[in-house]
Amino acid sequence: MPYKVMIVDDAAMMRLYISSFLKTLPDFKMVAQAANGQDALDKLSDHEDLDLILLDIEMPVMDGLEFLRHAKLKTRAKICMLSSVTVSGSPLAAKARELGADGVVTKPSGTVSHDLEERVGDELRRVMRSLVEAA
Template identity: 85%
Template sequence: MPFNVMIVDDAAMMRLYIASFIKTLPDFKVVAQAANGQEALDKLTTVPDVDLILLDIEMPVMDGLEFLRHAKLKTRAKICMLSSVAVSGSAHAAKARELGADGVVAKPSGTVSHDLEEKTGDELARTMRTLVAA
């Protein structure tokens, strides 16, 4: 049975790239998508069986860091930051971990990374599998 994934990113094209990548992974399926943290929090009440959330940081209405402040009270899902500003060792990555992010993967080429699968796919798949196995 595949693990259920929610994608949270304000860029519709990026959500499409992430969902397309996840379709190549037989052990995961996308069950929800949201354009900002507030929408994601709202969806957690209607889509309760989310195992993993892939979360951008920079979004309107409610950003990823603010989402993290609320999410752990609403879900047991593992949360992986997938952001162009949360590169390993950055202040954003450290803050995300401090607020409860379980993993951090950098988008390879900015806000809308059309090359996600090609450049970061292996790392993202490995991180996703590690998080849901924990």
Template identity: 85%
Template sequence: MAHKVMIVDDAAMMRLYISSFISSLPDFKVAAQAANGQDALDKLETTPDIDLILLDIEMPVMDGLEFLRHAKLKTRAKICMLSSVTVQGSPHAAKARELGADGIVAKPSGTVSHDLEEKSGEELASVMRSLVA
């Protein structure tokens, strides 16, 4: 049975790239997508059996860090930050960990990383699998 993933990113193209990548993994499937943290919280109400959330930080309405503050009360899904500002050792990465992020993978080429699969696919798949194991 495939693990259900929610993609939370304000960039529609990035959601498309992430979705395409996930569809190449036999053990995962996209169950929901959201354009910001508030949208994601609302979708957790209607899609309660999410196993993993891939979460951007910089988004309008509600950013990823604010979402983290609320999400741990609403879901048991593992949360992996997938953002251009969560490079290893950055203040954003540290704050995300402090707020309960289970994993962190940096987008390889900025906000909309068209080369996500090519440059970070192996790392992202590995982190995703370790979080749902």
């Protein structure tokens, strides 16, 4: 049974790149996507069996950090930040961890990283697997 994943990113192209990446991993399946944190929170009740949420930070309506403040009360899913602004050791990465992010992977080339798989695919696969297997 594949792990169930929600993608939360305001950039439609980035959601497409991430979902294409997930299709290369037989043990993961994208079951939901959202364009901002509020949209994602609304969808959590329909997807109570999520295993993993891949979450951007910079989004309109509700950003990823605000989503984290609410999500940990509503889901058991592991949450991995996937953002261009969560560079390892940065204040935003630390804040995301403080608010409950289980993992952090930096988008390699900005908001819409067309080279996601080539540049950080191995790292993202490793982080995703370690999070869901630790659950």
